[in-house]
Amino acid sequence: METTTRDITKLNLNDIPETCNRCIYWSFPEEFEKSQAELPRRKQELIAKKRQWILQALKKFGSCGKILYHNNLPVGYAEYGPPNRFPQIREYKSQPIGEIEDGVVFLACLYIADQTLRRKGLGEELLERIIADLKRRGFKTIETYARTGSSENPSGPVEIYLKRGFHIKDETDPEFPVMRFDLQAHST
Numbered sequence: 001m002e003t004t005t006r007d008i009t010k011l012n013l014n015d016i017p018e019t020c021n022r023c024i025y026w027s028f029p030e031e032f033e034k035s036q037a038e039l040p041r042r043k044q045e046l047i048a049k050k051r052q053w054i055l056q057a058l059k060k061f062g063s064c065g066k067i068l069y070h071n072n073l074p075v076g077y078a079e080y081g082p083p084n085r086f087p088q089i090r091e092y093k094s095q096p097i098g099e100i101e102d103g104v105v106f107l108a109c110l111y112i113a114d115q116t117l118r119r120k121g122l123g124e125e126l127l128e129r130i131i132a133d134l135k136r137r138g139f140k141t142i143e144t145y146a147r148t149g150s151s152e153n154p155s156g157p158v159e160i161y162l163k164r165g166f167h168i169k170d171e172t173d174p175e176f177p178v179m180r181f182d183l184q185a186h187s188t
């Protein structure tokens with residue numbers, strides 16, 4: 001299997017997998033539900049909105065996502081950035097998610113779009129690249145909401161994080177605990 005991972009840039013936005021390319025779940029929660037009910041009429045509008053959000057994040061934060069290619073085809077995607085750019089966080093019971101001023105980056109999405117390619121180590125590989133990137137850039141911590149008992153969740157199941165050395169920071173909602181990884185304490 002030949003896989004590569006590339007940072008999102010202005011030039012490869014078209015490679016972001018379907019659904020992620022128009023997903024405003026984390027960034028515009030007040031609009032998200034309504035927009036789902038109005039698909040496909042609003043699809044192009046949502047793609048444009050998501051692009052704007054990404055371009056702004058790239059400008060202010062730098063690289064905020066990665067695309068994973070398998071045999072040159074985009075099959076995976078991850079998105080991350082300053083927690084305050086993902087207001088949906090406020091709707092989760094497990095808290096708190098830290099702040100960018102303290103070096104905390106929020107991992108909003110980890111996704112292998114092609115289901116036939118799951119459980120082959122690609123998700124782990126994508127996560128590894130994120131960790132290496134954020135560590136190199138001097139951030140201190142990654143936090144995310146994983147799901148207990150299911151991989152159907154924006155950033156996947158608890159197990160993938162426990163396996164890589166994350167720990168549970170808060171499990172007020174045991175189904176969606178906050179997972180935390182200390183970038184400075186772990187080797188990459």
Ligand SMILES: CC(C)(COP(=O)(O)OP(=O)(O)OC[C@H]1O[C@@H](n2cnc3c(N)ncnc32)[C@H](O)[C@@H]1OP(=O)(O)O)[C@@H](O)C(=O)NCCC(=O)NCCS
Nearest residue numbers: 110111112118119120121122123124151153154156159160
């Ligand atoms: C989370 C996800 C990216 C994992 O990708 P993957 O390539 O299948 O994962 P890997 O093969 O790298 O698995 C690594 C480890 O994660 C854990 N894991 C992965 N899938 C799991 C599952 N379904 N149940 C329990 N543990 C799981 C295991 O510990 C696994 O290690 P193992 O294979 O040695 O047991 C994938 O399940 C996914 O895309 N889920 C949907 C996420 C989603 O919907 N995102 C939002 C899109 S809008």
